[in-house]
Amino acid sequence: MPKLVKWGILGCGGIAEKFARELHSVPGCQLAAVASRSQGKADDFAARHKAQQAYGSYAQAVQDPRVTIFYVASPHSAHYDNVKLCLENGKAVLCEKPITLNAAQASRLAILAKNKGLFLMEGMWTRFLPSMIKLRALLKEKLIGPPLSFSACFGVKFNTGPSHRIFNLALGGGALLDLGIYPVSIASMLFGKQPQEIQAVAQMGPTGVDINDSLSFLYDRGETASLHTSVIAQNCNQGVLAGEKGTIKIRPPMHHTKKLIVTLGDDQPILLDCDYQGHGFNYEIQHVCDCLHAGKIQSDIMPLDESIAIMQTMDTIRQQWGLRYPGE
Numbered sequence: 001m002p003k004l005v006k007w008g009i010l011g012c013g014g015i016a017e018k019f020a021r022e023l024h025s026v027p028g029c030q031l032a033a034v035a036s037r038s039q040g041k042a043d044d045f046a047a048r049h050k051a052q053q054a055y056g057s058y059a060q061a062v063q064d065p066r067v068t069i070f071y072v073a074s075p076h077s078a079h080y081d082n083v084k085l086c087l088e089n090g091k092a093v094l095c096e097k098p099i100t101l102n103a104a105q106a107s108r109l110a111i112l113a114k115n116k117g118l119f120l121m122e123g124m125w126t127r128f129l130p131s132m133i134k135l136r137a138l139l140k141e142k143l144i145g146p147p148l149s150f151s152a153c154f155g156v157k158f159n160t161g162p163s164h165r166i167f168n169l170a171l172g173g174g175a176l177l178d179l180g181i182y183p184v185s186i187a188s189m190l191f192g193k194q195p196q197e198i199q200a201v202a203q204m205g206p207t208g209v210d211i212n213d214s215l216s217f218l219y220d221r222g223e224t225a226s227l228h229t230s231v232i233a234q235n236c237n238q239g240v241l242a243g244e245k246g247t248i249k250i251r252p253p254m255h256h257t258k259k260l261i262v263t264l265g266d267d268q269p270i271l272l273d274c275d276y277q278g279h280g281f282n283y284e285i286q287h288v289c290d291c292l293h294a295g296k297i298q299s300d301i302m303p304l305d306e307s308i309a310i311m312q313t314m315d316t317i318r319q320q321w322g323l324r325y326p327g328e
């Protein structure tokens with residue numbers, strides 16, 4: 001029987017709630033500690049999710065000898081410092097997406113993790129779902145031939161005030177880093193590389209972050225991707241991958257779909273059911289546990305080189321808009 005994996009959580013916000021709930025469904029996982037910037041919030045969170053220890057400080061939590069790995073669930077602007085804090089204190093890390101604000105920060109963390117011999121992965125949870133596993137298998141068997149074009153959109157209308165992290169420049173807000181990263185990351189997974197040319201336009205909102213983006217990618221062999229993301233408009237949230245022999249539709253909600261539709265030539269479309277239970281974090285959590293048990297310091301499915309490359313793509317896009325975060 002594999003050793004117990006003892007988890008800690010930094011940041012008791014919205015996504016941490018969902019993660020903590022799901023953690024208990026993965027055999028061999030224990031929630032050893034949770035940390036908030038406020039002791040009261042940590043205590044409440046710990047009580048709700050049966051965590052063994054609650055800390056009112058991240059710096060204290062990372063010294064807890066019981067914890068093997070921290071899940072970093074803070075806003076984008078805090079990822080770099082929080083992950084560094086964990087690694088410097090000998091803890092492995094699963095960090096929410098995007099791994100950092102930019103590629104330079106991600107590269108520094110990758111070097112630190114390697115030097116410390118510690119596991120680090122970006123929490124691109126959707127990669128571990130049955131639909132994405134199936135998609136990778138279909139590509140491997142060249143069912144539709146090499147992918148030639150990918151169109152995808154992911155938009156959510158946020159009815160929140162301007163200080164919410166989505167619109168907050170100081171917290172690394174904006175559509176690209178929050179939602180756009182999903183189609184950008186899926187494109188990276190499908191083509192297995194980053195675009196050579198990028199043309200990106202965006203509507204900038206009153207708080208100075210991108211709120212409605214359109215991205216056009218050209219790859220080295222002429223493949224293209226056309227991606228759209230928005231935090232002011234709900235949109236179709238689906239994707240279509242086309243190859244010489246046919247198409248694969250990724251049905252809504254694209255980033256955690258349960259349905260793929262394959263159409264080969266003029267044949268009838270085939271529906272592939274890729275159902276799963278719960279929120280879906282359990283697949284990512286299980287993968288991280290498997291990596292830890294195998295003594296790996298990186299995931300083969302979401303490797304750090306790819307996370308860095310995706311950040312480089314998003315850096316290029318932001319450069320075209322002149323969008324910089326404080327401190328960059």
Ligand SMILES: NC(=O)c1ccc[n+]([C@@H]2O[C@H](COP(=O)([O-])OP(=O)(O)OC[C@H]3O[C@@H](n4cnc5c(N)ncnc54)[C@H](OP(=O)(O)O)[C@@H]3O)[C@@H](O)[C@H]2O)c1
Nearest residue numbers: 011012013014015016036037073074075076078096097098
């Ligand atoms: N995988 C997914 O499906 C998914 C969905 C939503 C969000 N996310 C990602 O998860 C991360 C957190 O998003 P969220 O929606 O959970 O955000 P949230 O509800 O605002 O929670 C973030 C938490 O981070 C902590 N924090 C640390 N430094 C902070 C600062 N300077 N300002 C504000 N809060 C700070 C706070 O916890 P304490 O007060 O307890 O310290 C806060 O509650 C982001 O990286 C986001 O992209 C992923």
